[in-house]
Amino acid sequence: MKRFSFFNKKIDLFRVRECIFFLLYFFYFWFIINPSLHFHRQEIAFLWGAEFFQRFLDHPGGVTEYVGALLGSFMYSPVLGAFLITVFAWFLTWLTKVLIRQLNPKAESYFFHFLPAIFLLGLQSHYKYPLSSPLALVLAMAFIVIYLRIRKLSLRILFFLAGSAFLYWLAGGAFLLFSGLCALYELFYSQYWILGLTEIFWGIALPYFAFHFLALLNASSAYFSLLPVTMPYIPQWLSYGFFIVYILLFFLFHPRIFNFSLFKKWREASPVFQFLASTGLLLLLAGFVAGISFRKNEKFLLEIDRLARHRKWEEILEKAKKESLPPLSVTFQINRALFHTHRLLDDMFSYPQLYGISGLLLSQQFRESAPLQESDFCWDLGLINAARHWGHEAFSTDGDSPWILKRMVEVNLVIGEYQTAKRFLNRLERAIFLKAEARRLRKILSARDPYPLMQEDPVLSHGLQMYGQNDFIEFNDHPPAELDSLIRQNPKNRMAIEYRIARELLSCRLGALPQHAQLLKQVGYTSLPRHVEEALIFLSAVTRASFPWVKEFGGIHQETIQRFFEFHRVLAKYRGDKKMARPELKEKFGNTYWYYALFYRPSAKGSEVPTYGGKVQ
Structure with a gap:
């Protein structure tokens, strides 16, 4: 030119x-x-x-x-x-x-x-x-x-x-x-x-x-x-x-x-x-x-997943507010973020729960396609042996990724397999990134007795506290028995208790809810979370049952009771026509268990994916 x-x-x-x-x-x-x-x-x-x-x-x-x-x-x-x-x-x-x-x-x-x-x-x-x-x-x-x-x-x-x-x-x-x-x-x-x-x-x-x-x-x-x-x-x-x-x-x-x-x-x-x-x-x-x-949707999914790996929970919740129809994996990470910010049982229905239990606990098919994400989740939940299993799955498919190597060092340290942990740490030290993590783990492994240093480490101390010798139960899709087993092994496993209750809320099967809600006392709750109150009011209205034990939590808030009456007044205004009442109910009560139970409850066939009009919403 x-x-x-x-x-x-x-x-x-x-x-x-x-x-x-x-x-x-x-x-x-x-x-x-x-x-x-x-x-x-x-x-x-x-x-x-x-x-x-x-x-x-x-x-x-x-x-x-x-x-x-x-x-x-x-x-x-x-x-x-x-x-x-x-x-x-x-x-x-x-x-x-x-x-x-x-x-x-x-x-x-x-x-x-x-x-x-x-x-x-x-x-x-x-x-x-x-x-x-x-x-x-x-x-x-x-x-x-x-x-x-x-x-x-x-x-x-x-x-x-x-x-x-x-x-x-x-x-x-x-x-x-x-x-x-x-x-x-x-x-x-x-x-x-x-x-x-x-x-x-x-x-x-x-x-x-x-x-x-x-x-x-x-x-x-x-x-x-x-x-x-x-x-x-x-x-x-x-x-x-x-x-x-x-x-x-x-x-x-x-x-x-x-x-x-x-x-x-x-x-x-x-x-x-x-x-x-x-x-x-x-x-x-x-x-x-x-x-x-x-691909905007793929970028959003990867951004959420990356934030979860870096444990930036508040950023996940802030970014998720902009998405009205999040994909399954994003809903899964939203629920993890809600737990880690102590909001799962208070704000779970403030975010779209379009996939029921599948958005809370990954299905077997999804776990196989995202083994490292499942390993992270199992680590948080206290399934340390399962975290090691899924870490091995990730290692077999993706190789020497620094994040996979870091996970394998941590789980083997907690389990007591120090020689295996050293082999993975030797690999991690040759990676370009996560050098600070490698130095932290090397300091622990170089000690004559790593256990005291592990107890002081904020990451490994969690694994030590949660680790149980029989924590890996070969069930598909995380059934209630797996969570119940974790609670029996460690009655102060807050994540297992909250996820057990959240599972009941999402499945709309509330028979065992009163029993599990009482366990919240063991993990420091002094009052009942909002969604538990909403579900108990709903259960009481349907079965005429009373729950005197709620007094231990200071009872159910009057505000929640008043909102339930208002919910029914709106429904009565439209003579029970859910389709006609839905816009007003969504505007006023879209973040409640009642709205979820009315419009997104799982199908009668037992599907874990909520449906409305035959289609996932």
Whole structure:
């Protein structure tokens, strides 16, 4: 792009456009996407040391996976993560610009060299997309640029054979991009048809041999490892579009095509017009790709889950207020946050309880898909052996994630398996993050007798207080017997008692509520929580039973009794028509057990998911 004179100073408008584009690119990932959620979603595992590195040397693309894991660890920081993604986008843009110049030295790239970065923006907007994939694409593009710079045919052939084998070992499936574009160049630019066809054959044959002679590879991994086309969560138009762009560039900038009149008119336009038009078009395309790639609901879910891992309970409750229909996993974390802020039995129905018991206690199916979250929950509840079991499940699926290693050290310390705890701690100390946690745990494990230091530790003391030798009961979906067993082992287990009562409220089965509500005295309650009062009034109205023991808690508040009468007055006003009464009841009593029991009670068939009109609300 030409230079534009402004107040007698020459301004390179291309540089201005590039700065604007990548600055907005950086801020988009920093503030909108938040790369720390990539780290959280992928449970990125990286350890220093030869042992960890050797795991990546036995398959094509392993080295890139290793470097991707190293760089991906820095996505723990949103700023560093956004910077890394922007750097990869810049490298792709620069390499594409160099490629275009090599294809047609007389041509200007205009804005076409930004297109791969725009597609990368869409790919990287998906929280499961690993950083090793754009790294592999950058390596492939670098090899292509080197290949095209070699003018002597014999040297080009030699570089292709040696470079393609090395690139395949280095970056896996990204080798196909290199092989395919090299073949296009030979077929349509150099007119070496035999060489071009040979390169296509080589691109097919090399992964084929790897598939047959390397036992660890399947066909998909041999051909497409590290390419977005193998990632089912990436839309096909996005994963294939990245490669189609390069194929189109090879044809578009061919000397016989480039002299098309549209480009001639563009070259004759003023520098300011070129700058404004190209910048506007780039931002429009980037905004379009960002708009259809950004997943707001997934980001919200990951934000809540990340806050729960960092035990920022108040922030969870504040953020959850903005969501009227939270997904199951978010409801689960909301209820955890309510417990930890001592509000579960007072404010549980102030938040949507759309999934009944499943939103309080994870189902077996969900636990299997989120083992670390279940391990965290079991630790809080006092199921220490279960926390270790689910920690092992997480370790078997996600490997050496720092958070998983930390959990395994803690549970093995509490159980008394000190040697096992040391093995996991040795791994944790080689991770990039959680260094302070590793030092804390090393100090405890290095003591001659770790037990006194564990009693003083705020995290481990909880585990010691809750640990019972028979705490892991193999039930599905946390039935009442599991909670009852915990209460018998430790009558002061506040979480087990409150969750047992909350389970009865959510299931609308109140027969055992009076018995369990009396246990609240053991964990420091001097008055009954609001939802327990509401349920007892409801139960008394239905069964005509009385509960003299409530005097031990100072009785039921008159305010709660008056609200119950008002609830019935509103219902009577509409002659018992729940559908007609619902808007007014929701406005005045939407945060009460009565409203939940009337409109969201589980179906008569015993489903744990509340229904209304046959649909989950």
